[in-house]
Amino acid sequence: CSHHPGKARDQFQEELVIRPLHSGDIYASFQFRTLWDTDFLQERQKVSHYRLFPKSLGQVLSKFSVRELHISFTQGFWRTMQWGQPFIPSPPGAELWVWFHDTVSDVDGNWKELTNVLSGIFCASLNFIDLTNTVQPSASFKPLGLGNATDHRFLRYATLPREIVCTENLTPWKKLLPCGSKAGLSVLLKSEKLFHSSFHSQAVHIRPVCQDEQCTSKAWELRQTLNVVFDLYTSGQGKKEWSLFKMFSRTLTEACPLATSSKVYVDITDNPELFELSPATPLLSQAVVLGDRRTYSVFDLTRAETFGQLRSLNLLLRWKGDSGMLRPLLHAERYVAGFGLQTGEIHTVIYNNHPYRAFPVLLMDSVPWYLQLYIHTLTVTSKSRDNKPSYIHYQPAKDRHRPHLLEMLIQLPPHSMTEVTVQFERALLKWTEYTPDPNHGFYVGSSVVSALVPSMVAMNTNFTQDQPLFSSFVPVKEESSYFVRVYTEPLLVNLPTPDFSMPYNVICLTCTVVAVGYGSFYNLLTRTFQVDEPSLPLAKRLANLIRRIRGVPLLA
């Protein structure tokens, strides 16, 4: 900053996208982007002057030499079949993946410290991330920012499927925003409404990006995203009618004064058949997102006329009719088959709903060590035929040290269902390894399906500043396809659990049985019995002694 006192080298953008869903629910996606062309990783020069970029995160980046950091907290499960693809997917619970700089020598050490620090920043149980649930995916998680690092030694990935997300996580997340929750779009982020929803996900993504089109200089990008889906029945009283006030119990009155751009997009591609929008806006924008060309009404909060006479903006959407939804091209689900507490089978089902195109997907499964996978039982079948994965990366688990990691590149035939099954055996835990509290069971994190899905329309590969944020998160490399990541549901598995009040009784009982019963029976069975000869009187024994010396037969 000191070099160009006149011109700030950081900028902030905020954006809200509202997508009415075919189910009658409504999807609101917030994105806040801070861009700063500084370099956190410089050895000599310590970054100390912060303006828009949160200092707490900046210091973390430089201390742990983080290249890229993605963290998400999600409550609920994204229902792909009802809602289509989200702008930024995330698995239930907490997910953290980090690319470290290749100068880092002790990656595991940095990772451990980083998770503990983040745990403090976000008030979450990220400190439960340790080596037993951390993996290094070889192909599924490529850096999304600049640079083409491929050495997955510097990547760490972990999920906590059990993590419950609540207001205590939202508050620190909001504090990272330049305007806090005081002005701009973030006034809508009221926890009593955000958590009265069927899906809530908040995330922080930090990565290095190009400063401009020519990519002459590098900048750090911090994206804070928050996705929420409001339910037609529980939040909407069953009426297909939504407004900002109904969703967030607030209306918009101003943009964040620090923001260079502050916009609200409403997906009106299906308008006017499906719903009507008021107030109407003349500003329309088209964007190609997730393989589809969508039309958006744009409300620019930096312009006073957006707010009209009432000085407040309360968007109103009213459905007029029903319409079917195109099946999402890719979706996946997972479940545990079998019963009993000894063995089981994990089924992962991946659907390719494209009518005529086959495409490959990368499936990544990270399974805790206490489910001992029988990897020889791994089968992949599509259309009831064996489907041989073209790439398999399998890292077996080590008991109490690291989880299983299975990555496979599978070609999905068009319009097909591919089923991946693998059997497992449940391990017997040590008694201290069970959670002390009442627990539902043991969770297995979501599997991750990453794919380049054939696009219906040409994707926009040009990098421009004006692109809406929601369409520019994942860099598009080719026109014909777009990147999608799908998370399956986590699994809940019961392990054989002793009744912990029993051991005391059992110990007492078994000790008694062993001491009294077994001991004497063993004694009885192994001892040889002989008739005890009555001992001789003292006089006879003396006589015998003398007789032995004399060499004559002894007395009986």
Add this chain to the structure above:
Amino acid sequence: MGLLSDPNRRKALTNLLTRLNAPICMVCYLAAIVWFMGLAFEPFTLRTYMSENAMGSTMVEERFSSGERALSLAKEFDAHKTKAGGMPVEWLVKAMQARGLEVFTQSFSRKLPFPDENKERYMVRGTNVYGILRAPRAPRTEALVITAPCSPGNSNNQAVGLLLALAQYFRNQIFWAKDIIFLVNEHDLIGMQAWLEGYHHTNITGMEYSPLQGRAGSIQAALSLELSSDVITSLDLILEGLNGQLPNLDLANLFYAFCQKLGVLCTIQGKLQRNDWDTAEGYTHAAQTMMLMVLKQACGRSWGDHGLFLRYHIEAASIRGINGFRHYKMDVATIGRLLEGMVRKLNNLLERLHQSYFFYLLPSLSRFVSIGYYMPAFGLLAVILLLRALDLWVNLGAPALEAVDGVTEAEQPSGPGVLTVLTPVVISHLTGVALYLLPVHLQEMAVEHFPVSETEAVVLTAVAIYTAGLALPHNTQRLLSGEGTEQGWKVLKLTALLYLAVLLGCTALINFSLGFVLAVTLVPITASMTPHMPKALSALAMVLLSPAFTILYCVFIYQELIEAPVSVSEGWMLFLSVISQGILDHALYGSLVYPLLALFVYPCWLMFWNILFWS
């Protein structure tokens, strides 16, 4: 244990045991019966209480009020059911979708091994419809199930109506932490079996079904609803499941707690609770209730749609609405509130139900007998077998000891050959295998040669093989080893006694009622049987206390207890149908009572039959 290691004292002890063997056995038998009957006496039982914290202390408010809607839905369902002549799949799918559920269907088909004459079905083809209420902000890891069967005729319409009304009401609530599956299953247990196998992707009974499209993680608990009238006088709770498995007692406690809270009359085994335990009538009532439970559990079949869930470690119970001749009637909204309360409490669960008992008998809904209290009754019976075995062992050992002291050891035969014992054992078991396999496999041949239906053919073949078994093996050992010796039958009896003790012991651990009922009838004759008894009389006693007759008595006692006594010929017909149902239950749902009786209990009994005719 100095008592045993000292030869003199050991001798004294064994002498005492052998000398007083018969009286001790008699005392044990009587004590067992008295103990068992005492279990129903209220001061000896424990009051039920809620063990699970998550369900006990948390408050829930019941607000369900759409009873009228439930009834109109029931009428609509009835109309569509009549129109479709079975499950109105399309209507149900639409009805569930309109209530905001994710709806899926599953079709299944099953060819029964032989026609089921009770339910008049052979080739079964049907569709299950289920809708999933996705819990807001829960990641599809846990689920609760509410089911209502789509039954032929006029029954159970109200159950489906209430199910849909509940779904609608539940869908508008935010507090769900577990997904709720609303399932309407066709062809009662067969549909349920298909759905459960589909959900868990297993195939244990050879059912053909289409794979399920929607799942909701691991199922924690299930409630099955049976309701056939608009108003009811009481609710009956059914717990007995497949193979005598019972759900966690907390589920029964939960039901009882809500019945108390809402002032609903509740029964178990169709019997109301009485407060006059100190009168003879009060005690008889409790004893009857408990006996009914024992009989139902012993027969090992699933007494409601809930019974099949238990195999998958899902706690489940059936709730049946009864419209009797009482003055006080309750409407559907009350039952809805009861279910709402139960489901909300189950929704609060932080862990699987495991705090309370899995092994219990209920003399009434508010009293229970835990495994620690009822097991001694069985133990006293099992001890008789062991005492008799000890007696025989000592008897067999005594001449051997003399032989050591005797001059020549070569003259004394070294006990009966292995063949003497093995032959009857093997032949008895082969008869058992025949009894297990032949009835179903020979039905076509039987139908060809005799003027009977398939079902009759199966049952009569079973009866015929059973009877033929009596004639067949009692002279078998002579084929191989000539005349039976005195020692021969003793060794055989020793083997058979130990075999029976182990068999009954294992059975009682899994299904106490079955083990106890078998022990009560089998122990007296098996303990006292020798070849030296008057043949005709003891043969008659043996036959009258054989496993088949046990079933017959159970049929009569059961009918007596449910206050629907039958004549001898009706009883006989019921007996035949019980056999066919037992075989069907084994084939369709994997009930183990039929194979247990055919492959183990009957052969064991045959061994004793063999001893009686030892010569």
